[in-house]
Amino acid sequence: MNDKIKSNIQYTNAAPILAAVDCIIFGVQENELQLLVFKREVEPLSGQWSLIGDFIKKDESVAVAARRVLEEVTGFNDIYMKQLHLFGELNRDPGDRVLSVAYWSLIRIDQVHQSFKARNHESKWVSFNKIPDLVLDHNEMVNMAIQTLREKARFHPIGFELLPAEFTIPQLLMVYEAIYNRKIDDRNFRKKILKSELLDRLEKKDKSTSKKGSFLYKFNNETYKKLQKEGYYFDF
Template identity: 40%
Template sequence: MAHTYEHPRPALAVDCVVFGLDDADLKVMLIQRGAEPFKGRWALPGGFVRLNETLDDAARRELEEETGLKRVFLEQLYTFGAIKRDPRERVVSVAYYALCNLRDHKVQAATDASDAAWFDLHRLPALAFDHDEILKTAVERLRGKVRYVPIGFELLPRKFTLTQLQRMYEKILDRELDKRNFRKKVLGMGILDETDELQEGVAHRAARLYRFNEAIYKRMVKQGFNFEL
């Protein structure tokens, strides 16, 4: 069935930059393209927006279809509208970025694309379209935002050690933090609940596990509290 309009219009797509964290490094989920253009190249998961779904819905749908990821943190990033960014025709893409912890979402087999895999941020293959630019924008946004909004917790399991939390910030911000100052600061904020559980399966003294208390955080924000790392 064909669709006819009085004026020509760009196609509208969404693309998602999915960040994941494991013990080693910050990673990004990529999809190997099964069709032209850029067949065989790695690309961000994404696809065209349907008429009966919002942009957020489209991003979530594509994410699930192509990577199996559900219920992750997802936020609009920026809209890319360069004229030749897609060689076929004019495609404007609303980019999103997502955060999830790698433990819960290992190498999920993709249903839609020919392959999906996590890539180390420092060892990326050449990407299709303008996806390297989108990715760069996403990294900058993540770096900026993680410092004044507690979104970093989305990259960790629900219960985590303070060292894991610190490593997460160090990987994103790409610099080392002082252990004692870091702990003093985050504990002083009062948004972490200390559990009575300890880390398991490590070959050394086990660390205490903490949980992010979002309810307290939100209450404090209303009273003028400012998260800031």
């Protein structure tokens, strides 16, 4: 199936349409869920805040296009990324009829620290509750993404995607508090997450945030797969 494309268009009644990807990039910093926004570089609306995106090339798949855009700005190609929705209102883009498929992604705190601004685009992190006006329907995309992130986080262990591979329980708690924007009971959180056996405790401690130091854990993907098969779901 990989080299079957014919050069002549067989579907003669159909009209081709421009198609783009836009990336919603989330991170957690300063105890808050944050969004990475960019200065738009093309007309119309050049200079306004925007999601990062690009047109899909004729010879690349949608998934590859999304990865390409994300990798171009972050430098990473192993980032958690999910398709959100295809936005296809007729006049969503005053520049032309353009379909846009939005992807949302979660960036790890340690990766965040490498400076993104070095990479080709003017950008900044903004708190999810102070998102500026963005071009086109990008605010709508972001709102849908936040809702999807919250739904997903409730039953799938994606909080880990926002942390380095080795993390502490207080860090993980902070991520969930940031995602849901509410306090979560410390002791109950611990009990629940440790009982699930989704975390393996390491022999090391992270002493960067306290004198006592906090044990480092890593996510146990084998347990996760096993629990998933049994119909377990993760609920915070």
